[in-house]
Amino acid sequence: MEIVLDALVKQNICGRKKKEHGWKYFLNIKRMDKIKEIIKEKGDNSIIPILLILEI
Secondary structure (H helix, E strand, C coil): CCHHHHHHHCCCCCEEEEEEEEEEHHHCCHHHHHHHHHHHHHHHHHHHHHHHHHHH
């Protein structure tokens, strides 16, 4: 899961802040169009497997 979150942070789709007990992740509202696009994706067309491949 951290791999996907890191990839989303790199694409500025979500952000993160260092907190006392670890990282806090949040969605970037300015990228709402891309967030909605990712939510609608299913199966082989999903960006998530692509992000996992890019991180390896």
